[in-house]
Amino acid sequence: LAKTTQPISMDSYEGQEVNITCSHNNIATNDYITWYQQFPSQGPRFIIQGYKTKVTNEVASLFIPADRKSSTLSLPRVSLSDTAVYYCLVVSYSGAGSYQLTFGKGTKLSVIP
Amino acid sequence: SAVISQKPSRDICQRGTSLTIQCQVDSQVTMMFWYRQQPGQSLTLIATANQGSEATYESGFVIDKFPISRPNLTFSTLTVSNMSPEDSSIYLCSALPYSSGEEDEQFFGPGTRLTVL
Numbered sequence: 001l002a003k004t005t006q007p008i009s010m011d012s013y014e015g016q017e018v019n020i021t022c023s024h025n026n027i028a029t030n031d032y033i034t035w036y037q038q039f040p041s042q043g044p045r046f047i048i049q050g051y052k053t054k055v056t057n058e059v060a061s062l063f064i065p066a067d068r069k070s071s072t073l074s075l076p077r078v079s080l081s082d083t084a085v086y087y088c089l090v091v092s093y094s095g096a097g098s099y100q101l102t103f104g105k106g107t108k109l110s111v112i113p
Numbered sequence: 114s115a116v117i118s119q120k121p122s123r124d125i126c127q128r129g130t131s132l133t134i135q136c137q138v139d140s141q142v143t144m145m146f147w148y149r150q151q152p153g154q155s156l157t158l159i160a161t162a163n164q165g166s167e168a169t170y171e172s173g174f175v176i177d178k179f180p181i182s183r184p185n186l187t188f189s190t191l192t193v194s195n196m197s198p199e200d201s202s203i204y205l206c207s208a209l210p211y212s213s214g215e216e217d218e219q220f221f222g223p224g225t226r227l228t229v230l
Contacts, residue, residue: 043223044156098169099144
């Protein structure tokens with residue numbers, strides 16, 4: 001089971017790019033990396049998912065080096081509304097609907113005006 | 114996508130009693146999961162709710178304590194049995210529309226905040 005490690009908290013000013021790194025040293029060959037955002041009193045919300053190299057969508061980019069032992073979530077030009085907890089999740093899928101889901105402890109991002 | 118609702122949104126219960134939490138999805142989904150989240154903490158997977166068969170529990174969670182039902186592709190329940198104050202937590206339901214290992218976007222419900230006195 002892949003264990004994940006991420007910083008407990010980060011601060012950033014509005015308009016800056018924020019990079020949050022997650023370590024998952026024992027990630028298995030078929031595992032995926034997924035990132036979620038959670039606001040207080042709400043369920044987590046999917047941000048982005050990747051297997052290797054770089055993935056970009058309308059809200060974020062995900063960088064995964066060749067060894068896949070870490071991944072970096074990049075949020076461009078953050079705003080106050082990006083203040084939330086960001087979770088790294090390693091998804092192990094072994095077929096026939098069998099999943100192992102390991103959430104990191106989360107990084108609390110505070111965006112400062 | 115999938116929209117998920119949970120009932121109740123919160124409850125305060127006496128120790129020794131049981132509470133059943135309902136999770137309703139607005140569309141048919143392949144996989145449904147139940148998580149527990151202590152305030153300020155990360156999510157811990159309790160079990161995978163399997164349609165038409167017994168749930169698959171993670172280490173540290175047992176069926177007698179957390180019985181789960183999933184009668185169809187849009188609905189599941191989690192019961193917290195014989196509650197103690199240590200069961201006070203937020204319980205979250207999630208759904209995966211697809212089960213290919215390639216589109217793993219989970220959709221989460223808003224959670225049920227349980228307080229056991």
